[in-house]
Amino acid sequence: MSADLDKILNDAENYIKNIGKFYKDKLYIEQAEKNIYFKEKEIKLDTIASQVMDKGISRSPKAEKQTVVDLFGNVIEQKEDWEFTETLDDMNSRICNCMKCVLGQTRTKFVFGVGNPHADIVMVGEAPGADEDQQGEPFVGRAGQLLNKILVATGFTREEVYICNILKCRPPGNRNPMPDEIEKCEPYLKYQLELIKPKIILALGKVAAETLLKKREPLNKMRGKIHTYNGIKMMVTFHPAALLRNPQWKRPTWEDMQEFKKIYEQLKDKKN
Ligand code: SF4
Secondary structure, eight states, X not given: OOHHHHHHHHHHHHHOOSOEEEETTEEXXXXXXXXXXETTTTEEOHHHHTTOOOOOOOOOSSTTEXXXXXXXXXXXEEEEGGGGOOSHHHHHHHHTTOOSSTHHHHOSSOOOOEEOTTOSEEEEESOOOHHHHHHTSXXXXXXHHHHHHHHHHHTOXXXXXXXXXXXXXXXXXXXXXXXXXXXXXXXXXXXXXXXXXXXXEEEESHHHHHHHHTSOOOHHHHTTSOEEETTEEEEEEOOHHHHHHOGGGHHHHHHHHHHHHHHHHHHHHHHO
8 A cells, every 4th residue: 555545544534434435536435335445446445444433424314325525524515326437327227216206106117318328419308208118218109210210311320329318207198397307307417418428419399408408498599509508519409209299390300400410510520
């Protein structure tokens, strides 16, 4: 063990109760694990764990919660274990039993998202529908088939994109998402996007667009513009389910997709 690491751990002993994990320059207190890990080197320090002393720092009552503190024991923030994941699969496995809102009680299947985990394009709808709820995959019903056709006609394949929703569970009767459901579920989407790191997002439909842009506006006012969501470029078009009900919107959707592709190609050229 290096002298530096010794010093860090000695400091920690004076301030931190129980067990923890170092990551970068922060120390995470965990309930679930019985070791201290120095993450970069994956060094297990079982013996140190038992020596850490009580300075009255409270831990989350939930096992998956982690309290982030600095080396002086000041609580910086609380995080959940999925916020430390590094892959979509890992994240999915940690949140798939989520019961943070009422939709957890009525869903058949949790619908995380599907597609290339390193996609340049992420398409975001509002919430799973009946078919998605049954199959656990977004955009699999008639709307999904139409989305596939739109992608192919625009020159994209479904493998090139990642598709997900703001809510991971179906609202009963396909009602619109409630504000508290969005508030509880949107952090999952944000983290998904952090892992995927797309160049551009396409919001599908008014609810998705309004939710991501945090403003209420007619869909037509949001279309045809480049917006930003958490630092990622974003455009807006109709939801494929709306196109099934209103075929007259297919032409404007086609125009949106042409513009979307143009912007995407420009972004691709810029980064490559
Ligand atoms: S909709 Fe989101 S917050 Fe609500 S239970 Fe499902 S995953 Fe959890």
